[in-house]
Amino acid sequence: MVSYIDIRDGVFHAVCPLDCPDQCGLLLHKKDGKIIKVDGDPEHPVTKGHICNKVRHITDRIYDENRLKFPLKRIGPKGEGRFERISWDEAIQTITSNWKGLIETDGPESILPYSFYGNMGRLSAEGMDRRFFHRLGASLLDQTICSAAGSVGYKYTMGGSIGTDPEETVHSKLFVFWGINAVSTNMHQVALAQKARKENGSKIVVIDVHKNQTGRLADWFIPILPGTDSALALGMMHILFAENLVNDEFLQEFTVGHEELREHVIQYDPNTVSAITGVPVEDIYKLARMYGQTSPSFIRIGNGPQHHDNGGMFVRTVACLPALTGQWLVKGGGAIKGNSAYLALNTASLQQPNLLKNKQTRVINMNLLGDTLLAPDLDPPVKSLYVYGTNPAVVAPESNKVRTGLAREDLFTVVHDLFLTETAKYADIVLPATSSFENTDMYTSYWHHYIQLQQPVIAPVGESKSNVDVFKLLAQGMDYDDPAFLETEADMITDALNNPHNPLLDGISYPSLTVQPYMKANVKPMFPGALPTPSGKIELYSEKMKEDGYAPLPTYIPLKDDGDHPFQFVPAPTHNFLNSTFSNNRKHITLEKEPRVFMNHQDAFSVGIEDGDMVRIWNERGECELKVSVGEQVLPGVVVTQGLWADSAEADSAPPQPQAAAKQLVNALTPARIADMGGGATFFSGRVSVEKI
Ligand SMILES: Nc1nc2c(c(=O)[nH]1)N[C@H]1C(S)=C(S)[C@@H](COP(=O)(O)OP(=O)(O)OC[C@H]3O[C@@H](n4cnc5c(=O)[nH]c(N)nc54)[C@H](O)[C@@H]3O)O[C@H]1N2
Ligand SMILES: Nc1nc2c(c(=O)[nH]1)N[C@H]1C(S)=C(S)[C@@H](COP(=O)(O)OP(=O)(O)OC[C@H]3O[C@@H](n4cnc5c(=O)[nH]c(N)nc54)[C@H](O)[C@@H]3O)O[C@H]1N2
Ligand code: SF4
Ligand SMILES: [Mo]
Numbered sequence: 001m002v003s004y005i006d007i008r009d010g011v012f013h014a015v016c017p018l019d020c021p022d023q024c025g026l027l028l029h030k031k032d033g034k035i036i037k038v039d040g041d042p043e044h045p046v047t048k049g050h051i052c053n054k055v056r057h058i059t060d061r062i063y064d065e066n067r068l069k070f071p072l073k074r075i076g077p078k079g080e081g082r083f084e085r086i087s088w089d090e091a092i093q094t095i096t097s098n099w100k101g102l103i104e105t106d107g108p109e110s111i112l113p114y115s116f117y118g119n120m121g122r123l124s125a126e127g128m129d130r131r132f133f134h135r136l137g138a139s140l141l142d143q144t145i146c147s148a149a150g151s152v153g154y155k156y157t158m159g160g161s162i163g164t165d166p167e168e169t170v171h172s173k174l175f176v177f178w179g180i181n182a183v184s185t186n187m188h189q190v191a192l193a194q195k196a197r198k199e200n201g202s203k204i205v206v207i208d209v210h211k212n213q214t215g216r217l218a219d220w221f222i223p224i225l226p227g228t229d230s231a232l233a234l235g236m237m238h239i240l241f242a243e244n245l246v247n248d249e250f251l252q253e254f255t256v257g258h259e260e261l262r263e264h265v266i267q268y269d270p271n272t273v274s275a276i277t278g279v280p281v282e283d284i285y286k287l288a289r290m291y292g293q294t295s296p297s298f299i300r301i302g303n304g305p306q307h308h309d310n311g312g313m314f315v316r317t318v319a320c321l322p323a324l325t326g327q328w329l330v331k332g333g334g335a336i337k338g339n340s341a342y343l344a345l346n347t348a349s350l351q352q353p354n355l356l357k358n359k360q361t362r363v364i365n366m367n368l369l370g371d372t373l374l375a376p377d378l379d380p381p382v383k384s385l386y387v388y389g390t391n392p393a394v395v396a397p398e399s400n401k402v403r404t405g406l407a408r409e410d411l412f413t414v415v416h417d418l419f420l421t422e423t424a425k426y427a428d429i430v431l432p433a434t435s436s437f438e439n440t441d442m443y444t445s446y447w448h449h450y451i452q453l454q455q456p457v458i459a460p461v462g463e464s465k466s467n468v469d470v471f472k473l474l475a476q477g478m479d480y481d482d483p484a485f486l487e488t489e490a491d492m493i494t495d496a497l498n499n500p501h502n503p504l505l506d507g508i509s510y511p512s513l514t515v516q517p518y519m520k521a522n523v524k525p526m527f528p529g530a531l532p533t534p535s536g537k538i539e540l541y542s543e544k545m546k547e548d549g550y551a552p553l554p555t556y557i558p559l560k561d562d563g564d565h566p567f568q569f570v571p572a573p574t575h576n577f578l579n580s581t582f583s584n585n586r587k588h589i590t591l592e593k594e595p596r597v598f599m600n601h602q603d604a605f606s607v608g609i610e611d612g613d614m615v616r617i618w619n620e621r622g623e624c625e626l627k628v629s630v631g632e633q634v635l636p637g638v639v640v641t642q643g644l645w646a647d648s649a650e651a652d653s654a655p656p657q658p659q660a661a662a663k664q665l666v667n668a669l670t671p672a673r674i675a676d677m678g679g680g681a682t683f684f685s686g687r688v689s690v691e692k693i
Helices: 058-062 088-105 122-126 128-136 148-158 166-171 187-200 213-217 229-242 248-254 258-267 270-277 281-293 311-318 347-351 366-374 399-406 467-477 489-497 510-515 543-547 586-592 601-607
Strands: 010-015 025-031 034-040 072-074 083-085 111-115 140-142 174-178 203-208 220-223 297-301 334-336 363-365 384-388 412-417 429-432 441-444 450-454 567-572 596-600 614-619 622-631 638-642 686-692
Touching: 010 450, 034 058, 058 586, 072 088, 088 111, 088 384, 088 412, 088 429, 088 467, 111 128, 111 140, 111 366, 122 128, 122 347, 122 441, 122 467, 122 489, 128 347, 128 467, 148 311, 166 187, 174 187, 174 281, 187 203, 187 213, 203 213, 203 281, 213 220, 229 258, 229 270, 229 281, 229 311, 270 281, 297 311, 347 489, 363 366, 366 399, 441 489, 450 510, 489 510, 596 601, 601 622, 601 686
Parallel strands: 111 384, 140 363, 174 203, 174 297, 203 220, 297 334, 384 412, 412 429, 567 638, 596 622
Antiparallel strands: 010 025, 025 034, 072 083, 072 429, 441 450, 567 686, 596 638, 614 622, 614 686
C-alpha cells in the first residue's frame, strides 16, 4: 500500500531495519521521489543521531542496479543463476499449484519455510508469514542460528531476556565487553562506555579471542582461548568468594544456591583456570578484584562465546556474576545479553498459531539445513523450501552440504529477496522484495527499550513486494479465506501491541506510534520483585537445569572433539557488512577491502607462512582460500576471519562460482553441530589446518 508520504519530498523519520541491537532512529532525506541521504536522528533518545557507516551508505544498496525488480523463473541449472522474467500472476500460480500438489502427495510438512531477520520488522519477519505457514500446516522452523543457546542459558539464571537498561549504563564505572565486537555490532553501547570513561574515568575491559577494533579501544584487552570463557567466569567467582568480595545481603535475599556455588567454585582456582583459558594467573586475580571492587559494573555479553558447543552454559555462567556483587541493585550495573522481553508483543495475535487447528507440525532446526535437505529417510522429505530474509547458502554452517541440498533436482525452491543472492541462484522461482523504507512495519529493539513505526517513504522499486503482501497473495492463491489474511499492517500492529501479559506496553498503540517516533516500554526496576525464574530469584543453582539434564551449577565444559587440526577456527562477522547483507554492494566491499585470516606470528613462523601469503584453510567439511594477516591479534593456535563474503567480491553479476568452489566461503568449514542449549549454532567451535598455497 502506498502512503501519502510517497509523493512528498522532505525529511522523514525511519528506523534501521537490520539485525543489530542498536535499532537506530534515522532521518531520510528525499528529493524527486528518491532517498538522497541517510542520517541518524539526533532526537532518538539512545542513538542520538549517530549511525554506522554501513547504513549511512544504505542508499547504495536500495538503489543498486542489481536489485531484483520482477519475479523470475529459472532457465539454467540450479546454482548457475540464469533466469527469465515472469509476471506475479505466473509466479504465484506456479508456487501455489506446486504446493497444492505436494500437500496431496507428501503432506504439508514437506514444505519448509526458511527465514531469518534480514529485516527486523515484526510483520515482515514473524507476522503474515507465520499466519500463512500455520494455515498451510508446513514444517516449522526453529530459528536457532543466532542467539538461541545463549538465550536459553541466560533464562536459566535470570528467567528471561531482561537486563540492564542501556541508557543507565552511562553511570557504570566498569564495562566488560565479553565476546562482543561492540565497535562493529553495538556501537552505541561503546559510545555510552566512552562517555562514562571521559566523564567518570570508567574503565573498559574487553575479553575476546581477537584483538579487533573493540579490543583496541579497551583500557585492558584480555585475550582468551576460544570456548573457555565459562572457566574464566568461574575463576572470577572463586576469587570473589575467597576474598569476600561478594554482596552477602544481595545473595541472601535475591538468589538461590549461593552456598552451593561457593563450595562448587573452589575447584576453579586461578592455576587451573589459567591452564584452560590461556589467561595468566595474575590477570585472573586482577580481573576478579577489579570486578569485585568496582561499582557500578556492567557486562555486555556478546554472541561470540555462545556460538560454541558450550555456549549456553557460558551465558548461564557469566550471567551469575552481577548477582555475586549485587550489581542488579545499582543504577547502571548488571548485564545485558538481550532485552527483548521488555517489548514482548502478543505473538498469538500476530502469528495466529490457532490457524494450525491443533495440528502438531514437525520442527526443523535451521542449523541443520544441509542434513535436512540431504536426509535419505526424513518422513516426509522436504520437497519445497521457501526462503526469505536470509541467505543460507552463505550464512548457514556446513555450506557445502547446504548447497548440495539446494541443488537437488526434486526440491522446489522459492526465494524472496532484494537481490539474486547465492541462495536465490538455486531457486526455481525468485520474488523481488521491497526494502524496509517501502513498507509499513513495527520495530522493537532487543537492546534498548524503544519501539518505532516505519511507514513507506519511497515507492516500491520495480514490481517488488513486501513479505506481508506476498503472503497475502500466496494465501489468495491457496484459496484461504480466513480473516487473518485480510488484515492491514495497522490491524496487525494493533493486534501485536495488545498484549495483556506485558503491561510494559501499556499506552503504546498504532495511533500513538504514528505521532511519536520513539516510544519506550514502561520499564520498572527489576529488584525488588519477582523474576520470571521458577523461584522468582536469580538461580545460581537451578533445579530446572538439573531436570533438563544439565549441571545445576555453572560449569566449564570443554568443546567437543573436532578432529586433529592444529587451529581453532573463528569466522566472525565484520564491520561494513551485516552478516551477508552488503557483501554484494560495491560501496561496502570497497570499505571492507578484502577478506583475510588472522594468524599469530609464532604459528606463521613455524609453518613457513608470511604476512600477505595466500593460504588454504581446510578440514573434512570443506576449504577456503584467503590472504593471511600475521601478527599479535590472535593467540597461538587460533585463526580468525571476519565477514561473510559473497561468492564473488564483484558487486556486478559476475558468473556464479560452481558449488564448493566459492573461495571465500568460510562456512564451508564450520560445523553444523548443535550447541548445548536451545539448538544453537557452533560456528566458532571448528578446527582447521592452514597451508600456504
Ligand atoms: N557490523 C556488523 N554488525 C552486526 C553484525 C554484522 O555482521 N556486522 N551482525 C549482527 C548480528 S546478527 C549479531 S548476532 C550480532 C553479533 O555481534 P557480537 O555479539 O559482537 O558477536 P560476534 O560478532 O559473533 O562475535 C563477537 C566476538 O566474539 C569473539 N569470540 C569468538 N569466540 C569467542 C570465545 O570463545 N570467547 C570470547 N571471549 N570471544 C569469542 C569474536 O572474536 C568476536 O570479536 O551483531 C549484529 N551486528
Ligand atoms: N561463519 C559465521 N556464520 C554466521 C555467523 C557468524 O558469526 N559466523 N552469524 C550467524 C548469525 S548470528 C546470524 S543472525 C545469521 C544471519 O544470517 P542471515 O539471516 O542470512 O542474514 P543476512 O546475510 O543479512 O541475509 C539477510 C537477507 O535478507 C534479505 N532481506 C532483507 N530485507 C528483506 C525483506 O524485507 N524481505 C525479504 N524477503 N528479504 C529481505 C537481504 O537482502 C539478505 O539477503 O548468520 C549466521 N552465520
Ligand atoms: S546497523 Fe546498527 S548501528 Fe548501523 S544504523 Fe542500523 S541499528 Fe544503527
Ligand atoms: Mo545474529
